[in-house]
Amino acid sequence: MLKRLTTLERLSLGVGNLLHDYQIRYFFFGLDRSLSLVRMQLLALHNLPLPWAQQYFSDELFKLDPTVRYAHAHHQPIAWQQLQEMSCCAGPDTLPVLRQHQQHGLRSGYTLPLRSHGGATAWLTLACSEQNEASQALLHAFLPKAVLLAFTLQDCALRLAPLLPAGQPLLSDRERACLALASDGLTNAEIGTTLGVSDRTAIYHITNACRKMGARNRQQAITRALLTGQLGGPSPLAPQMEPRRTPP
Numbered sequence: 001m002l003k004r005l006t007t008l009e010r011l012s013l014g015v016g017n018l019l020h021d022y023q024i025r026y027f028f029f030g031l032d033r034s035l036s037l038v039r040m041q042l043l044a045l046h047n048l049p050l051p052w053a054q055q056y057f058s059d060e061l062f063k064l065d066p067t068v069r070y071a072h073a074h075h076q077p078i079a080w081q082q083l084q085e086m087s088c089c090a091g092p093d094t095l096p097v098l099r100q101h102q103q104h105g106l107r108s109g110y111t112l113p114l115r116s117h118g119g120a121t122a123w124l125t126l127a128c129s130e131q132n133e134a135s136q137a138l139l140h141a142f143l144p145k146a147v148l149l150a151f152t153l154q155d156c157a158l159r160l161a162p163l164l165p166a167g168q169p170l171l172s173d174r175e176r177a178c179l180a181l182a183s184d185g186l187t188n189a190e191i192g193t194t195l196g197v198s199d200r201t202a203i204y205h206i207t208n209a210c211r212k213m214g215a216r217n218r219q220q221a222i223t224r225a226l227l228t229g230q231l232g233g234p235s236p237l238a239p240q241m242e243p244r245r246t247p248p
Contacts, residue, residue, distance in 0.1 A: 002152055008045060008160050009173045015153065016047040019126070022142055026106050026127040029153045030068065032120060043157055043170055052104035054204045057211065066094040071113035071123035077143055079136065080109045080127075107131035110139045112150050122157075124150035171230050175209040178202055180231055183222045 002018070005011045019027055028046040042062060046053065055061065062068050066083050078086075080098065101109070109127035126146055128135035171179070174195070181191045191202040206218050215221035225231040 002156060005156070006160070007173060008043075008157070008170065011153070011156055011160070012045040012047065015045065015149070018149075022145075023128075023138060024126050024142060025129045026109075028067075028125040028127075029123070029150070029157070030062070030071070030125075031122045031154065031157050032068075032072075045153065045157070048106075049104045050201070050204075052100065052106075054207075055100075058204075058207050060211070061097050061100075064094050065097045067098070067109070067111040067123070067125050069094060070111060072121050074113055075115075077110055077112045077146075079139070080111070081136075083111070101127070102131070105129045108135040108139065110143065110146070112143075112146055114150050114154060122150070122154050124153060171209055171212060171225060172205075175205045175212070176225070176230060178205040179209050179218070179222050179225055182206060182218050183231065 002011060002014050005014055015027055015029070019025075026047055026049075028044065028048060031043040032040045040063060044057075044062075048056065056065075067080070070078060070083060070086075080101075084095065084098065101107075106127035107129060108131045109125055111123055111125045113121070113123045115121065124146060126139055126142065128139060177195060178191055181194055186194065188199040188202045188206070191206075192199040195202065206221070209225070210216070210218060210221045213221045213224040215224055222231065
């Protein structure tokens with residue numbers, strides 16, 4: 001079913017719905033093509049809580065995340081409890097990130113590392129909102145299916161993402177929609193109203209787009225998105241709008 005989906009956004013929603021049926025609350029799939037923790041070229045699919053996702057990506061906390069560091073160095077699945085006990089990837093700078101995961105509702109988890117074609121690092125993290133024996137048993141029992149899911153996500157991500165130039169991060173549909181509306185001169189509040197989200201959520205998507213494009217501001221992000229063909233046409237999430245009228 002997942003292999004039939006045609007966009008990364010739909011793929012992310014499909015995975016979330018699938019895991020919900022198995023009582024697994026959160027997931028994070030990452031694909032890093034850079035082979036480096038310093039300059040990561042991260043393609044991410046997730047359903048993280050919005051406040052945590054905003055901080056996690058805007059502050060680039062994934063570079064300190066012990067689950068990410070473990071995935072870059074190991075090949076076997078690991079429970080978060082074991083991860084905390086490993087001094088090699090749970091140093092003083094990384095453990096606070098794992099604790100913040102727990103504070104935002106990701107209290108019990110497993111991380112499954114894998115290597116994609118060409119040696120790029122990929123991983124799938126699954127998390128429950130409770131930290132007890134039942135949650136640990138649930139995640140452990142799901143591991144055989146999780147391995148299959150991880151490889152399926154890897155294949156789908158590699159199939160859907162290579163349309164961009166090498167090394168260029170992929171903007172999500174929502175990020176493209178926000179940039180497209182920003183290019184028409186809309187404010188954050190107007191972008192949020194048009195897309196049916198809050199202005200804070202609009203700022204979050206524009207900030208993410210700036211980070212992915214290596215841009216200092218939204219205008220530079222718009223320019224780079226146009227140059228890489230990511231704003232070559234209207235966004236599927238942005239409705240057709242009448243031209244804005246200037247006051248007389």
